[in-house]
Amino acid sequence: MALDSKTPTGPIAEKWTHYKDHINLVNPANKRNLDIIIVGTGLAGGSAAATLAELGYNVKAFCFQDSPRRAHSIAAQGGINAAKNYQGDGDSTFRLFYDTVKGGDYRAREANVHRLAEVSTNIIDQCVAQGVPFAREYGGLLDNRSFGGTLVSRTFYAKGQTGQQLLLGAYSAMNRQIGRGKIKMHNRHEMLDLVIVDGKARGIIARDMVSGKIERHSAHAVVIASGGYGNVFFLSTNAMGSNVTAAWKIHKRGAFFANPCYTQIHPTCIPVSGDHQAKLTLMSESLRNDGRIWVPAKLEDAKMIREGKLKPTQLAEEDRDYYLERRYPAFGNLVPRDIASRAAKERCDAGFGVNKTGEAVYLDFAAAIERYGIDQARLKHLDENDKQLVIKLGTEIVANKYGNLFQMYEKIVDEDPYSTPMMIYPAVHYTMGGTWVDYNLQTTIPGCFSIGESNFSDHGANRLGASALMQGLADGYFVLPYTIGDYLAPDIKMGKIPTDSTEFEAAEKNVVDQINRLMNNGGSKPADYFHKKLGKIMWDKVGMSRNEKGLKDAQQEIAQIREDFYKEVKIPGTSDSFNPELAKAMRVADFLELGELFAKDALHRNESCGGHFREEYQTTDGEAQRDDENFAYVAAWEYKGNPSDAVLHKEPLSFENVKLVQRSYK
Amino acid sequence: MKLALKIWRQNDASSKGKMVDYTVEKIEPDMSFLEMLDILNDELIVKGEDTVAFDHDCREGICGMCSLFINGEAHGPDRLVTTCQLHMRKFKDGDTIYIEPFRAKGFPVIKDLVVDRSAFDRIQQSGGFISVNTSGNTIDANTIPIPKHDADKAFDAATCIGCGACVATCKNSSAMLFVSAKVSQFSLLPQGKVEAKERVLNMVNQMDAEGFGNCTNTGACEVECPKGISLENIARMNREYLKSSII
Numbered sequence: 001m002a003l004d005s006k007t008p009t010g011p012i013a014e015k016w017t018h019y020k021d022h023i024n025l026v027n028p029a030n031k032r033n034l035d036i037i038i039v040g041t042g043l044a045g046g047s048a049a050a051t052l053a054e055l056g057y058n059v060k061a062f063c064f065q066d067s068p069r070r071a072h073s074i075a076a077q078g079g080i081n082a083a084k085n086y087q088g089d090g091d092s093t094f095r096l097f098y099d100t101v102k103g104g105d106y107r108a109r110e111a112n113v114h115r116l117a118e119v120s121t122n123i124i125d126q127c128v129a130q131g132v133p134f135a136r137e138y139g140g141l142l143d144n145r146s147f148g149g150t151l152v153s154r155t156f157y158a159k160g161q162t163g164q165q166l167l168l169g170a171y172s173a174m175n176r177q178i179g180r181g182k183i184k185m186h187n188r189h190e191m192l193d194l195v196i197v198d199g200k201a202r203g204i205i206a207r208d209m210v211s212g213k214i215e216r217h218s219a220h221a222v223v224i225a226s227g228g229y230g231n232v233f234f235l236s237t238n239a240m241g242s243n244v245t246a247a248w249k250i251h252k253r254g255a256f257f258a259n260p261c262y263t264q265i266h267p268t269c270i271p272v273s274g275d276h277q278a279k280l281t282l283m284s285e286s287l288r289n290d291g292r293i294w295v296p297a298k299l300e301d302a303k304m305i306r307e308g309k310l311k312p313t314q315l316a317e318e319d320r321d322y323y324l325e326r327r328y329p330a331f332g333n334l335v336p337r338d339i340a341s342r343a344a345k346e347r348c349d350a351g352f353g354v355n356k357t358g359e360a361v362y363l364d365f366a367a368a369i370e371r372y373g374i375d376q377a378r379l380k381h382l383d384e385n386d387k388q389l390v391i392k393l394g395t396e397i398v399a400n401k402y403g404n405l406f407q408m409y410e411k412i413v414d415e416d417p418y419s420t421p422m423m424i425y426p427a428v429h430y431t432m433g434g435t436w437v438d439y440n441l442q443t444t445i446p447g448c449f450s451i452g453e454s455n456f457s458d459h460g461a462n463r464l465g466a467s468a469l470m471q472g473l474a475d476g477y478f479v480l481p482y483t484i485g486d487y488l489a490p491d492i493k494m495g496k497i498p499t500d501s502t503e504f505e506a507a508e509k510n511v512v513d514q515i516n517r518l519m520n521n522g523g524s525k526p527a528d529y530f531h532k533k534l535g536k537i538m539w540d541k542v543g544m545s546r547n548e549k550g551l552k553d554a555q556q557e558i559a560q561i562r563e564d565f566y567k568e569v570k571i572p573g574t575s576d577s578f579n580p581e582l583a584k585a586m587r588v589a590d591f592l593e594l595g596e597l598f599a600k601d602a603l604h605r606n607e608s609c610g611g612h613f614r615e616e617y618q619t620t621d622g623e624a625q626r627d628d629e630n631f632a633y634v635a636a637w638e639y640k641g642n643p644s645d646a647v648l649h650k651e652p653l654s655f656e657n658v659k660l661v662q663r664s665y666k
Numbered sequence: 667m668k669l670a671l672k673i674w675r676q677n678d679a680s681s682k683g684k685m686v687d688y689t690v691e692k693i694e695p696d697m698s699f700l701e702m703l704d705i706l707n708d709e710l711i712v713k714g715e716d717t718v719a720f721d722h723d724c725r726e727g728i729c730g731m732c733s734l735f736i737n738g739e740a741h742g743p744d745r746l747v748t749t750c751q752l753h754m755r756k757f758k759d760g761d762t763i764y765i766e767p768f769r770a771k772g773f774p775v776i777k778d779l780v781v782d783r784s785a786f787d788r789i790q791q792s793g794g795f796i797s798v799n800t801s802g803n804t805i806d807a808n809t810i811p812i813p814k815h816d817a818d819k820a821f822d823a824a825t826c827i828g829c830g831a832c833v834a835t836c837k838n839s840s841a842m843l844f845v846s847a848k849v850s851q852f853s854l855l856p857q858g859k860v861e862a863k864e865r866v867l868n869m870v871n872q873m874d875a876e877g878f879g880n881c882t883n884t885g886a887c888e889v890e891c892p893k894g895i896s897l898e899n900i901a902r903m904n905r906e907y908l909k910s911s912i913i
Contacts, residue, residue, distance in 0.1 A: 051800040066721065067787050069828055070729040086808060122802035129804040131796045131857045133821040140811025158821055164728055165824060172795035179791040187784065210776055239723040273696045278704055279725045408727065411744070411751050414696075477800045526711040528704070572716045577678070578777040581707075581717055 003256070003636055003651040006438040007111040012657050013093075016115045019439075020482055024489035031056030033495070034488050035219035037204055039191045039246045041068030041174070043167055043469055044452025045225030047476030050173035053182035055481060057488075060217055061174070062186045062206055064241055064583070069171040072227060072239040073472060076163025077284035077405065079145060079155035080469040082120040087144050091152040093117045100467060101658045103149040103336050104432070104460020105610035105626065107262070109634070110657055111439060112457045119478040120470055124156055126477060130169040134158050147465035148285055149336035149665070155466045160284050160405045166469055170476070189215075190583060191246045192514075193507045194222060194253045194448065201250075201448035202497045203504060205511045209583060212576035214511055216504045218497035220488055221447045223480065224250055228431035228453040230263065232591045232598060233543070234535025236428035237269060237282040243587040244594050247435050247454045255443035256636035256649060258456035259433035260594065261602035264463055264611050265544050266429030267293075267340035270412055271360040280427040281412060283363070284405055285465040288333045290368035290398065291422070293340070295352040295361050297321040302352045312354065312362055312421050323347055331665040338462045338611045338624075339665060341426035345544050346622065348425070355423050364421035369394035426544060430468060432459040432611065433601075436636040436651070440483035441475060444636075449484060451475035456634065461610025515575050518585050523568035527585040530565045534558060534588075534595050542599050547615040551603040555596050555644065562592040596643035604648065607631045619662075628660050667693040667754065670762040671706065673718055679774050679782075685764075695755035699742060700725060700732065702754055719778040727751040727892065730827030733834070734779055735766040740831035740890040748829060748892045768834035771877040772841065783830050785876040786844060793868035794848045796857050816854050823850040825893045832887035832895075838879030843887040845873050846903035847895050853906050863910040870907055 008015040026034065034057050038049045041063040049061045049068075063071060083096040096117040101108055124142070128134065134156050135143040144153040158165040177183040188209040195203040195218070203218035229244035230236040251257045268283045296302040297319050304310035323343055325332045335343075344361050347353070354360050373394025377384040384390060395418050399406065406417050413423070435443050435450040437457055443450050452472040459467065537557050541550035565588065573579040608617040608624035609631070617625040634651040668691045676683025690706050697705075700722050707717040723731040727748045734749045736742035742752045757763065765779065773781040798804060826847035833841050849866050852858025858865070881900055888897045 047800070054799045065723055065729070065731060066783060067730075067828065069787075069790075070723055070731050072724060072729070075724050075726055075728050084807070119802065122804075124807045125804045126798075126800055126802065128807040129796070129798045129857060131820075131852050131855050133817055133824050133851065133855065134807075135821075136812055136814045136817040138814050140813055140817075141808050158824075161728070161825060164827075165821070168824065172790065173800070175787070175791040176795040176797060178787075185787075187787075237726075239729060240725055241723050274694060276694065276697050276701050276705065278698075278701050281726045407746065408751070411727075411747055411753065412698075414753070414755060478802055481800070524712060526708045528708060570711055570714075572711055572714070578719060578780065580719055581711065 003436070003649050004438065005109060005651055006440060007109070008439065012110060012114045015111050016118055023482060023486035026485050026489050026492060028056050030492040032058065033492060034058065035060065035496070036221050036223060036484065037217055037219040038062070038223045038225055039204065040071065040225035040227060040454070042071035042073035042225065042227055042452060043170055043472030044476045045223070046071065046167065046170035046174050047473050048223060048225060048451060048480050049183050050170060050177055051477050051481045052484070053177035059177070059183040060186065060219060061183055062189045062191055064188065064190045064209065066187055068174055068185060068187070069168060071167060072242050073167045073469070074164045075239065076469055077160040077282065078147065078286040079157035079162045079466040080123065080166060081147070081154050081466045082124045082156060082470065083117055083154060084121050084124060086142060087153045089152045091154050095152065096120060096154065098658055099150050100458070100464060101460065102663060103462055103464035105462050105624070105663055106460065106628070106632065106655060106658070106660050107259070107609055107653065108458055108460030109653060110655060115479065116458050116471060116474050119474045122478055123470060123473045127166060127169050130173060132158065132165050132169040145286060146289055146334065148288060148334045148340070149464045157286065160286070160402060163469055166473065170473070192249065192511045192586070194250045195504050195507045196253055196445065197497070197501060197503045200446045203499065205507045207511070210578050212574070212579065214508055216499040216508060218499045220491050220494065220497065221449065221484055223449045223451060223484070224435065224454050225451045225476070226454050228434065229591070229594055230428045230431050232534065232595050233428040233538045234531050235272065235277060235280050235539070237266065237280050240279060243590065245587050245590045247450070248590040248594055250435060250443060250445060250448055252639050254445045254639070255448060255450070256436040256638055257434070257597065258436035258634050258636045259601065260598040260637070261605060261612050262432035262461045262610060263428060264337055264430040264432060265341045265426045267337055267344055267426050268363060268424045269427035269429070270409065271355055271423055271425040272357065281408065282427070282429060283409060283422065283424060285337065287363060287402060287405065290401070291333065291363040291365050292322055292367055293324050293333055293361055293363055294320045294322045295347045295354060299351050302354060305354050306356060306358060321352070328665045335665045336462060336464060341544060342613060344426055360423040360425045362421035363424045365398055365417065366421070369398055369418070372397035430463055432456065432461060432463055436634065440486065441480055442483070442487065447487065449480060451480055461612055514586070515582070517566070518569065518582065518589070519571055519575050521566065521569065523570045525568045525570055527569055527571070527581060527588045530561055530569065531588045531591065533561050534592060538595055538598070542602055545613045545615050546602050548603065551599050554599040555603070558592060558596040558599065559644065565589065565592055593643050597637060597646055600643060600646065601635055601637065605631060605635065667695070667757065667759040669693055669757065672762065672764045673779070674766045675718070675778050676775050678777055683775065693754050695753065697754045698725070698750060699736070699752040699754065700750050719780045721780050722750055725750040728827060730829040733768045733781065733829060735768060735834060737764050740768065740834045741892050746892060746894055768830050770833045770839035772833065772839060773830060785878070786828050786830065786841070788876065789841070789845060789869055789872045790848065792872035793865040796852060797861060810856055812855060820851045820854040823847045823854070823895065823899050826895050827893055829892065831890045831892060833878060835886045835890040836879065837884065837886070838882060840881050840887070841873050841878035842881040842900050842903065843891060843895055843897070845869050846899035849903045849906055850899040853902065862906060866903060866906040866910050
């Protein structure tokens with residue numbers, strides 16, 4: 001099957017407008033005859049549900065949490081990009097497009113990224129109209145900050161809780177439609193299979209997680225907005241419930257899975273403290289605006305610090321190695337995430353790590369506190385040479401900007417980050433790969449769409465900070481509502497899709513069989529036991545840096561764990577009741593398949609690009625070495641039974657508006 | 667650390683619950699409270715017993731999914747944290763810890779420590795929004811300047827995570843801190859003023875219909891709120907309500 005991206009022709013800046021002018025529309029009276037299922041209620045799913053319901057479609061939305069407001073978009077801290085150019089610093093739609101394609105290491109589809117940049121400004125307008133309380137300046141206008149990989153300030157934010165505020169905006173828009181009866185919300189439900197009738201997605205099988213009841217739901221189209229699969233690593237900044245299940249189930253039904261190996265390892269997370277750990281916590285990238293990253297310059301100092309004999313504040317300036325500022329003078333601490341993460345690993349692997357495990361670097365605010373303090377002292381006509389006063393004034397400013405993040409850090413680590421540098425280390429955070437979609441955000445299954453983090457399309461091999469929120473809302477508010485209408489236009493006279501067909505019956509049986517197999521296998525180990533084993537292999541061999549041997553081993557080891565899992569897993573309780581362990585085991589089963597495909601994809605990509613770093617392919621100074629001649633394509637995998645049998649399809653990427661160069665932030 | 671746990675077990679909404687004793691050992695101070703419960707659950711599975719059900723998701727204090735009444739306090743003994751951010755360093759070796767669900771008429775128990783908080787969703791559905799459709803044609807975001815002070819106050823109110831600690835803590839099971847946070851956010855912003863009257867009336871009506879009690883100003887909700895939502899919001903909501911009722 002040849003992949004057709006269905007990218008419109010014409011100049012890049014006119015594609016989306018031209019497309020919108022020529023698609024089929026569904027008239028308002030007919031929209032009420034069409035049903036749409038949306039799985040997931042984060043920024044993408046929530047905004048899509050609200051908008052499609054406003055347009056008049058009947059929406060059935062599903063989430064596994066107890067309320068749509070709790071989707072993990074809520075945890076995004078730093079901000080959302082938009083090419084508003086409110087700061088007059090030279091930003092434009094083209095620049096946002098360019099930065100995103102370059103930041104993604106030239107592995108994204110140009111037309112999608114340009115559309116994203118185009119609609120970015122509408123997102124900010126829409127959210128403000130909804131009452132999202134973005135940060136403002138004293139003049140009452142919106143404030144911006146700068147993020148990694150860019151040279152302009154285009155990031156809008158609400159303290160360190162931007163994702164929360166944007167999600168609550170989408171949630172409020174959903175609530176309005178739930179109240180009107182246009183969205184039927186199914187909380188505490190998990191999608192467990194996709195139903196295809198006559199070649200088109202026409203429904204899902206879902207489990208009511210309270211009663212355990214298996215339910216059939218039909219619709220004229222199905223939208224997957226279930227987020228990313230970072231939890232394949234067990235430890236990640238994703239929520240405990242974040243899973244690949246919905247995306248994996250459609251993959252098994254025919255949707256190609258693209259670039260699974262493109263994973264973002266975020267440079268600023270709180271380091272792992274022990275084996276008991278269930279999840280990792282992110283410290284927003286916005287902290288790199290003001291924090292300086294360093295390790296001791298001398299190995300003996302690093303050793304003393306690890307043993308608790310030396311404090312970081314005792315180290316003189318010349319004994320510190322601000323390695324990002326040293327290696328990348330142009331971007332300094334604001335290099336993109338993949339680069340900052342690898343640089344931290346490189347220093348720690350070389351023995352300069354600063355916590356007990358040797359896997360941590362410092363993020364230091366002392367210089368920022370002093371700088372802000374002096375500013376304030378001057379502003380208030382106070383003595384700028386009074387060190388204590390300067391620190392007090394500077395601390396107030398830093399607290400105002402990042403207070404909730406500092407508080408979060410202190411609660412977890414039990415150290416005061418105002419007086420001693422934070423310790424950070426990279427952790428799995430976001431997955432750029434996902435279900436393959438065309439320009440319409442449609443998967444390779446007609447009528448099955450994928451939006452937000454669950455698709456692959458906009459971030460290439462590395463996502464820039466503050467772009468995930470932008471993409472989720474762009475897809476849901478401004479892109480899908482057009483493209484899905486074009487798809488649904490021929491279906492207006494179809495009427496309700498019956499759920500008593502053989503296709504629904506077969507899909508339901510598939511789900512019930514899997515549940516019974518897991519419940520009745522008589523094992524003795526918790527699902528987490530296998531999940532942790534999988535996570536360790538993923539982190540050690542398919543993590544920040546990868547090599548051929550490790551990837552080959554990983555594939556075999558994961559296949560073995562999967563076999564053991566089905567023999568030895570133990571699920572307590574019953575399947576017809578509230579059973580969190582059953583839900584967990586079903587997710588782990590899917591991660592055990594995805595993990596192997598992930599390693600297979602990483603092994604086949606004989607180059608380094610963005611978040612995918614193969615040790616065999618690096619420049620002499622240790623930077624990622626792309627191979628544009630052989631690998632400038634999207635790797636879309638077709639399911640064939642076992643992950644090892646997956647068949648590769650290639651979507652060639654052509655760059656007509658951005659010149660491919662070695663990415664440099666020096 | 668070795669700890670004695672007394673945990674509320676209840677099969678479903680219709681059955682009777684009771685406190686059950688458990689012991690956990692080798693608990694480290696750096697563990698989070700929920701990681702301690704993970705360890706207990708893994709042990710229960712190996713023993714062939716049913717696990718203790720509790721709600722949780724983000725485990726970084728922002729999704730509002732986790733709950734728990736720990737030693738008589740919503741989200742436990744620490745301040746300005748959710749249960750998932752509570753760490754075992756707040757306890758001592760040999761302690762006995764009582765773990766119960768959030769109890770209120772409006773929050774029926776689903777299983778063990780898991781409660782149904784969908785009443786909160788229904789209150790939001792009754793008016794917790796601004797009626798603007800998504801079109802991409804709204805006015806430019808900077809057309810209406812908003813004083814920083816108002817924007818900051820609206821933000822502070824908007825940080826409510828909807829966990830329900832306020833209800834669980836209040837002797838009247840009042841949801842007024844939760845409802846007032848949303849009412850305040852919108853009443854402080856020019857965008858929210860258009861529907862201010864209907865909003866406060868509808869949300870308060872729904873709050874009453876869900877069986878939540880009224881506010882008698884004990885201030886316990888503000889103390890236990892993991893996000894530090896101020897009691898001032900309740901005063902603002904009362905003002906809005908009164909204004910909307912008489913004009």
